[in-house]
Amino acid sequence: MKPIYHNLEFGITCIDTQHMRQDFVAAYLIENNNRAAFIDTGCYLSVPTLLATLEAKNISRESVDYIILTHIHLDHAGGAGELLKHLPSASIHVHERGAQHLIDPSKLRAGVIGVYGELFFKQFLGDLIPAPKDKVIIKQEGDTLDLGGRILKFIDTPGHARHHLCIWDETSQGIFSGDTLGVSYREFDTDQGCLIFPPTTPIQFDxxxxxxxxxxxxxxNPKVAYLTHFNQIEFNQESANMLIQHINGFVDIAKAHQTDENRHKAIKESLLNYLLNISTKHGVMLNKAQQTKLFKGDLEICAQGLGIWLDKEASYQ
Ligand SMILES: [Zn+2]
Incomplete structure (x- = not known):
């Protein structure tokens, strides 16, 4: 197993978990004073890549103190239970709403199979291994971890999911943002910078x-964001504005198709047109077929999440 990873500044490594395709799902490794931490793990099938990265970088498994999870969606946390088995000094650090699902993943498994189907689960996510209760530690707003003298601070960040935490790293002035600061694929970078959009994933988009x-x-006042999808980007007020603009844009699309007969299909088509439109304005040179291929997975999931959000909104009225 030859791992693919990108060495960033400040002892941070972006590991390409190679889930579905390259440059799609990252896990991060932070090293400081001979101690190490993973932030997110990818899915169960990503674990060999994470272990191979440790070996390639000459980091002992014993020196990994923490497995930190931004949230428990399986492309971020599905590998946590399996990874823990290989790291004798490590514990898992997670939002209080996620902890129980790591100790007993049966509901999570059923939920994921409900969204993605059994075949997809087995083929692309692999499995879910329960983590021992005493190794799962709940983190809340303001909590910190000390990684060889480097302080990592947890921030409660609902919106993409209610079980989402971001991690503020004072050393890099960066945020390990999971999905909260959006999705931004490097294929869409232009001289205007990066293109960012919100993954409105089921079932807690708010x-x-x-x-x-x-x-x-x-x-x-962050300088950078370490995105799961994908890699480090500069993150400033303009980036934040772009993300907020497209959260609102996606909501407008959902509302416009609220009463359509085939709502899901209509939302999906409108989302594709919206994304193609913003990428054209952004100066992206990929052709329509190439872009559609890169957006394909997100379109399905974002449309499902928006549909569930519409139904919840309707039930409040
Ligand atoms: Zn997510």
Missing amino acids: PQAWIATVHKLMSL
């Missing part, structure tokens, strides 16, 4: 909470 979260994160 646009108002998300926008409030983005403002809260911007009060830290």
Whole structure:
């Protein structure tokens, strides 16, 4: 197993978990004073890549103190239980709403199979291994971890999911943002910078909470964001504005198709047109077929999440 990874500044490594395709799902490794931490793990099938990265970088498994999870969606946390088995000094650090699902993943498994189907689960996510209760530690707003003298601070960040935490790293002035500061594929980078859009994944998308979260994160004055999808980007007020604009744009699309007969299909088509439109304005040179291929997975999931959000909104009225 030859791992693919990108060495960033400040002892940070972006590991390409190679889930589905390259440059799609990252896990991060932070090293400081001979101690190490993973932030997110990819899915169960990504674990050999993470272990191979440790070996390639000459980091002992014993020196890994923490497996930190931004949230428990399986492309971020599905590998946590399996990875823990190989790291004798490590514990898992997670939002209080996620902890129980790591100790007993049966509901999570059923939920994921409900969204993606059994075949997809087996083929692309692999499995879910329960983590021992005493190794799963709940983190809340303001909690910190000390990695060889480097302080990592947890921030409660609802919006993409209610079990989402971001991690503020004072050393890099960066935020390990999971999905909260959006998705931005490197294939869409132009001289205008990067293109960022919100993954409105089922089942807890909450646009108002998300926008409030983005403002809260911007009060830290970050220089960079370490995105799961994908890699490090510069993150400034303009990036935040772009993300908020497209959260609102996605919500408008959902509302416009609220009463359509085939709502899901209509939302999906409108989302594709919206994304193609913003990428054209952004100066992206990929052709329509190439872009559609890169957006394909997100379109399905974002449309499902928006549909669930519409139904919840309707039930409140
Ligand atoms: Zn997610």
